[in-house]
Amino acid sequence: MKQATRIGEKALLVVSLATLALAANHFLLHWVAFTGALLHRWFFGV
Amino acid sequence: MSEPRGIPYGRLFAAVSLTVLALEIAALIVAVVRWRRVRWQAGAPVLSLRLPGVAGAALVPLIAAGAGTIHAARNIVMDAFDLSRAPWDAGHGITVQIPAFPLVVTAWFAAGLLWIGALWLTLDARRRARGGEAPPLAPIVALGLLPTVVGVWRWKAILVGGFDAAAGRPPAEHNAAVLLAADTAGHQLATFAWSSTWTITALAIGALALLVRAHRRSGAADASSEGAPTRRRSILICAIALAVAAILFVGARSMRAENRLPWPPNHDSDLAWMDHTAPDLDGPDEIERAPVVHVFPPASNRPPMCEIWLDDHVVAPASLVDKLWVLRDEFRRRHPDTKFDGAVVAVISREAPYAEIVSVLRAIHDAGFPHPQFAFTRRETHARPMLRGFDPAGGGSGALKRRRATAVRVTLVDDMDKEYAEDAQAGVRGALVHLSEFDTYEALARKLVDLRRAGQAVVLDLEALK
Numbered sequence: 218m219k220q221a222t223r224i225g226e227k228a229l230l231v232v233s234l235a236t237l238a239l240a241a242n243h244f245l246l247h248w249v250a251f252t253g254a255l256l257h258r259w260f261f262g263v
Numbered sequence: 264m265s266e267p268r269g270i271p272y273g274r275l276f277a278a279v280s281l282t283v284l285a286l287e288i289a290a291l292i293v294a295v296v297r298w299r300r301v302r303w304q305a306g307a308p309v310l311s312l313r314l315p316g317v318a319g320a321a322l323v324p325l326i327a328a329g330a331g332t333i334h335a336a337r338n339i340v341m342d343a344f345d346l347s348r349a350p351w352d353a354g355h356g357i358t359v360q361i362p363a364f365p366l367v368v369t370a371w372f373a374a375g376l377l378w379i380g381a382l383w384l385t386l387d388a389r390r391r392a393r394g395g396e397a398p399p400l401a402p403i404v405a406l407g408l409l410p411t412v413v414g415v416w417r418w419k420a421i422l423v424g425g426f427d428a429a430a431g432r433p434p435a436e437h438n439a440a441v442l443l444a445a446d447t448a449g450h451q452l453a454t455f456a457w458s459s460t461w462t463i464t465a466l467a468i469g470a471l472a473l474l475v476r477a478h479r480r481s482g483a484a485d486a487s488s489e490g491a492p493t494r495r496r497s498i499l500i501c502a503i504a505l506a507v508a509a510i511l512f513v514g515a516r517s518m519r520a521e522n523r524l525p526w527p528p529n530h531d532s533d534l535a536w537m538d539h540t541a542p543d544l545d546g547p548d549e550i551e552r553a554p555v556v557h558v559f560p561p562a563s564n565r566p567p568m569c570e571i572w573l574d575d576h577v578v579a580p581a582s583l584v585d586k587l588w589v590l591r592d593e594f595r596r597r598h599p600d601t602k603f604d605g606a607v608v609a610v611i612s613r614e615a616p617y618a619e620i621v622s623v624l625r626a627i628h629d630a631g632f633p634h635p636q637f638a639f640t641r642r643e644t645h646a647r648p649m650l651r652g653f654d655p656a657g658g659g660s661g662a663l664k665r666r667r668a669t670a671v672r673v674t675l676v677d678d679m680d681k682e683y684a685e686d687a688q689a690g691v692r693g694a695l696v697h698l699s700e701f702d703t704y705e706a707l708a709r710k711l712v713d714l715r716r717a718g719q720a721v722v723l724d725l726e727a728l729k
């Protein structure tokens with residue numbers, strides 16, 4: 218039982234860090250790509 | 264495109280990133296040396312986590328400096344969009360982000376990996392000195408961000424190439440070329456990010472598989488070797504990681520909405536000066552540069568019954584033919600080897616008297632300009648999730664608005680043309696439209712737009728009004 222709990226804790230750490238990496242990846246994509254939207258906005262006219 | 268100078272806080276970011284990277288490298292070297300010493304020397308002391316701790320804390324100013332640099336550049340852009348500063352500052356604020364992004368992202372990624380390496384080796388050295396389980400393999404998922412980092416460099420290269428290719432081209436072509444490069448760069452970046460998503464997932468699955476295998480091998484003996492503080496620490500790390508992930512997902516939401524909503528086609532904003540009293544129609548033809556004839560309603564009830572401008576200069580209706588003749592002769596004198604195309608841009612107000620418009624068209628024809636482009640201005644409103652229009656009341660909550668200038672091209676013919684060509688359409692192919700069929704310019708304009716939208720060339724007969 219204790220071993221299963223320990224594996225569960227370690228698995229949770231893997232899943233948590235993977236979720237963080239996926240979120241960072243998602244944020245980076247839209248953060249950088251947003252520059253393209255700014256370009257469209259710029260050429261649209263002020 | 265030359266590398267734009269003046270990245271906001273660029274020097275501060277360079278100093279912080281170089282300092283932090285040097286610290287992370289030093290921490291990794293020390294960790295490697297200590298790890299090797301513990302590995303080969305029995306009874307070595309348990310290592311302190313102070314240095315990896317300091318190196319980890321140093322990531323905070325590095326992340327802040329990078330994010331601050333981009334945020335400052337974006338503030339310049341948003342201020343320019345709100346007209347709180349000069350409109351051209353928007354261009355500066357955008358172009359400085361392009362070379363800054365790869366540097367920021369690479370510095371973050373490199374420093375993060377170096378820190379993870381140093382921390383893992385120190386934890387492993389501590390485990391070797393005092394026993395216990397091997398450090399978790401979970402941080403290996405960070406490697407999965409490598410494709411996105413490469414993608415950001417590729418994104419920059421495509422955008423810089425787009426700016427270089429567009430340099431020196433006319434405004435309409437320049438903007439379209441740059442926007443095409445921006446869209447291409449965005450799609451490429453999305454492909455790299457998609458690759459990162461799967462790499463992270465694969466690394467996580469691999470780490471879980473190794474975890475299960477390690478526990479099967481070690482059996483139940485090690486099951487209780489870790490104490491409660493270690494478990495609490497592990498759960499705390501999980502909670503922090505999930506909280507930061509949630510913040511990042513929420514933080515990206517509005518940018519994602521903006522990135523996913525397509526933009527209307529670009530058009531030559533230089534033509535936005537077009538008179539806004541021209542019919543509110545969407546012509547199928549782009550306006551080509553040519554002399555511009557404006558026709559306005561009369562300023563009073565006394566003659567002349569319309570006001571005419573030629574290239575922004577007021578001309579008397581009776582002298583329009585002569586002025587256009589002069590323009591045509593001037594073109595032929597300056598460009599003896601170029602065929603004169605006889606094009607003119609006719610920007611005619613909805614309110615101008617129809618009979619006066621017919622007179623102006625006859626003058627245009629008689630001066631040797633048989634190919635007028637009837638210009639229209641259509642008001643467009645676009646609601647955007649985040650990038651909204653200037654709101655005079657403040658707050659920038661308005662939808663984006665612009666006037667789009669388009670045209671229909673026609674060929675003018677009169678009775679002499681028909682007689683000379685011995686043809687009812689003066690030898691010109693296309694749908695024949697008689698000026699006398701209409702009472703208002705707006706009705707005529709709608710008919711011309713319908714025909715051109717149906718893909719037909721239009722021949723406009725200048726016969727006398729009924």
